[in-house]
Amino acid sequence: MSDSGFFSFIADNLKDFWLFTGFANATYEHFIMIAVGLIFLYLAIKKDFEPLLLIPIGFGILIGNIPFKADAGLEIGIYEQGSVLNILYQGVREGWYPPLIFLGIGAMTDFSALISNPKLILVGAAAQFGIFGAYIIALLIGFEPNQAAGIAIIGGADGPTAIFLSSKLSPNLLGAIAVSAYSYMACVPLIQPPIMRLFTTKKERLIRMRPARQVSHTEKILFPIIGLLLTCFVVPSGLPLLGMLFFGNLLKESGCTRRLADTAAGPMTDVITILLGMTVGASTQASEFLTASTLGVFFLGFCAFIIATASGVLFVKFFNLFLKTGNKMNPLIGNAGVSAVPMSARISQNLGLEYDPTNYLLMHAMGPNVAGVIGSAVAAGVLLGFLG
Amino acid sequence: MRKRSFGLFVLLVLIVGDFSYCQTKGLCxxxxxxxxxxxxxxxxxxxxxxxxxxxxxxxxxxxxxxxxxxxxxxxxxxxxxxxxxxxxxxxxxxxxxxxxxxxxxxxxxxxxxxxxxxxxxxxxxxxxxxxxxxxxxxxxxxxxxxxxxxxxxxxxxxxxxxxxxxxxxxxxxxxxxxxxxxxxxxxxxxxSNVKITKFKEKDPIGISMAITAMSVVFFALILLYSAFKVTGKIGENVLRKNAMKARGITDKEMAKEKLVGHESGEYYAAIAMALHEYQNNIHDVEETLLTIQRTKRNYSPWSSKIYTLRHVPKR
Known part of the structure; x- marks a missing residue:
């Protein structure tokens, strides 16, 4: 072999190699998405915006937007069948991560605030107006009913439910819906307080709620059993989510399955959260994600959050008209009807403390907050039943 | 014992047999x-x-x-x-x-x-x-x-x-x-998806869906509310009875006056916290000595790499 032939062979190899690098395959869309991923990481690490969600999603966005030669069949992209990322993404696409997350939520949630004051359940129901308000707007914009339902469920502020429903009704919008749902959930400290202030007077913000009564062990055990039977008999299509939620709660409350409850609430939820967050982030591959419909999804998600928060707050005010003095509820807990647990309850607490440093609303807000989880799962079941 | 085992076996056979039939029942x-x-x-x-x-x-x-x-x-x-x-x-x-x-x-x-x-x-x-x-x-x-x-x-x-x-x-x-x-x-x-087409035709702006679905959500949660209102009342009665028994009160009116069994969760949380602190020996005064004298730092295995290395096999 002559020298020139040898060097041209090496040059050809390097040229081929160059074609496989990210630099050769990068487009401006990739850089936009990488910038989005970096913003997510910045918000999570520097601003402490729900780091447990935003770090896996933000890093997932970076993973999903490394440019590569798509037609080389390297089986590395999340949308290439058989790739590792694609296998991990199955849990999102087939909708089996969300019920597992719900199992964990059930195992770590104390429903006693709700059991001691059952009328808080209705606040959780009222906040679901956000879902159906967004559904109407989505139809007016021109989305199909199934797509509108998938997008509207973002208003439930419940990431797993949003993923579960969109994987069934509008799989092509799954990535956008999941990222939108989790982004807005992380942004509830920014979105909700102005709306809560707008719809309440100073006097209402100072309302002190009656302390919760003591809840017996038997009541806590009965809650998941009765809850499952009643809700799933009405909406069987919510079974995967509600079944797992109440099962997890029974593991916690039974008192004799502590190991299982600890595993469900701890290591299992952590593993699924890591996989879910990372794959949802990676599913935002620029070519699939940067479309006009994604912008629509984000706009509608925002509308859904606003409507849900406003309807929760307004419902409490409406409910107060029928309650005796001393039994009235502080409307600042209305925002917690969206099921971003426990972020939205924490916002009620912080805002309450802002106006009265001795008025602790956290446990009262946890009532509508966990009712919101049940309510959004029921709403998802209804939508799935109607449009699935 | 034998009879019981045989009974269980027969039951198992029947269940398995029925299950396999249930599977093929879906054919037509x-x-x-x-x-x-x-x-x-x-x-x-x-x-x-x-x-x-x-x-x-x-x-x-x-x-x-x-x-x-x-x-x-x-x-x-x-x-x-x-x-x-x-x-x-x-x-x-x-x-x-x-x-x-x-x-x-x-x-x-x-x-x-x-x-x-x-x-x-x-x-x-x-x-x-x-x-x-x-x-x-x-x-x-x-x-x-x-x-x-x-x-x-x-x-x-x-x-x-x-x-x-x-x-x-x-x-x-x-x-x-x-x-x-x-x-x-x-x-x-x-x-086409019949359900979606029907919704597109009959409910183009989603009002009907919103009303129906919200009614179902409210219905499901009102059911829960009613159930827990009832169980709550029963639970409260049981708690009051137990509290009356513990305090030796027999008169219901007196129990009502003294709010027996109506203690808030905060009351119990304070007791639980005090017990927790007592049992875990949690106290404000630490057993640490503050000194200006130079203290010699003892050898710590945490800072030694030797403990993290693999040992040479013994001959």
Missing amino acids: INEVMTKNASNVIDDYGLHQPWIEIFNTSFSNIDIKSCFLTNNKAVLNPHLAATQRMAMMYMIPKGDVYSNIPPRQFTLFWADAMPKRGNNHLDFSLDSNHSNWIALYDANGVTLIDSVTVPPLKADCSFALRKDGIKSQGWEIKGLKTGTYVTPNTNNVTLD
């Missing part, structure tokens, strides 16, 4: 063609009569060891299972045709030439007369489905109007324009 005869002149061809390139079986369920069903027959003699209730089995064609095991995916089909050729493959039956169909066709479970006794096919013209089929739904009745397809013979595929071609 969906479409039949008795005279195939120019319709679909088999794997030998021949036009043969065929029977289409549909899996109505949402999981795979293996049809292996089930029986297909056109012999009405099997209806005789006095026949033993083995006699009945001998009169029918057993669908062999280990063939791809036998495992039917959810809501899918498999086709059997009624050409009386079973040696041509597992999906070729050992009987044929008579196009000039009506044909009774039955599908039996693997036990040879349980009838899964049967149909009497009327005499059909060439290239016409007798099919369920809607796949797997008997209540919608049967029709002859291919006779008039607009009806198509559909071997190995849906009898009705669904080119």
Whole structure:
């Protein structure tokens, strides 16, 4: 072999190699998405915006937007069948991560605030107006009913439910819906307080709620059993989510399955959260994600959050008209009807403390907050039943 | 003990037997063609009569060891299972045709030439007369489905109007324009999601959906509210009774006055916190000595790398 032939062979190899690098395959869309991923990481690490969600999603966005030669069949992209990322993404696409997350939520949630004051359940129901308000707007914009339902469920502020429903009704919008749902959930400290202030007077913000009564062990055990039977008999299509939620709660409350409850609430939820967050982030591959419909999804998600928060707050005010003095509820807990647990309850607490440093609303807000989880799962079941 | 074990065994056999029947219960005869002149061809390139079986369920069903027959003699209730089995064609095991995916089909050729493959039956169909066709479970006794096919013209089929739904009745397809013979595929071609199309037509801006769905959400949660209102009342009564017993109060009025059993959760939380602190010896004063004297730092294994290295094996 002559020298020139040898060097041209090496040059050809390097040229081929160059074609496989990210630099050769990068487009401006990739850089936009990488910038989005970096913003997510910045918000999570520097601003402490729900780091447990935003770090896996933000890093997932970076993973999903490394440019590569798509037609080389390297089986590395999340949308290439058989790739590792694609296998991990199955849990999102087939909708089996969300019920597992719900199992964990059930195992770590104390429903006693709700059991001691059952009328808080209705606040959780009222906040679901956000879902159906967004559904109407989505139809007016021109989305199909199934797509509108998938997008509207973002208003439930419940990431797993949003993923579960969109994987069934509008799989092509799954990535956008999941990222939108989790982004807005992380942004509830920014979105909700102005709306809560707008719809309440100073006097209402100072309302002190009656302390919760003591809840017996038997009541806590009965809650998941009765809850499952009643809700799933009405909406069987919510079974995967509600079944797992109440099962997890029974593991916690039974008192004799502590190991299982600890595993469900701890290591299992952590593993699924890591996989879910990372794959949802990676599913935002620029070519699939940067479309006009994604912008629509984000706009509608925002509308859904606003409507849900406003309807929760307004419902409490409406409910107060029928309650005796001393039994009235502080409307600042209305925002917690969206099921971003426990972020939205924490916002009620912080805002309450802002106006009265001795008025602790956290446990009262946890009532509508966990009712919101049940309510959004029921709403998802209804939508799935109607449009699935 | 033996009797109990035997009883359990019998129960298990019954359950397993019933379960396997439950699985095949999802099968049905969906479409039949008795005279195939120019319709679909088999794997030998021949036009043969065929029977289409549909899996109505949402999981795979293996049809292996089930029986297909056109012999009405099997209806005789006095026949033993083995006699009945001998009169029918057993669908062999280990063939791809036998495992039917959810809501899918498999086709059997009624050409009386079973040696041509597992999906070729050992009987044929008579196009000039009506044909009774039955599908039996693997036990040879349980009838899964049967149909009497009327005499059909060439290239016409007798099919369920809607796949797997008997209540919608049967029709002859291919006779008039607009009806198509559909071997190995849906009898009705669904080119859109009926539910979504209906919602688009009847509820274009979603008001009806919003009202209906919110009503369901409220209904479900009002049910929960009512249930927990009742259990809460019962729970409160039990708590009050226990508290009265513990304090030795018998008069209900007095208990009401003293708010017995109405202590808030905060009250109990404070007691629990105090107990927790007491039991875990948590206190504000730490047992640490503050000094300005120089203290010699002792060797700490945490800072030594040697402990994290693998040991050299002993000889």
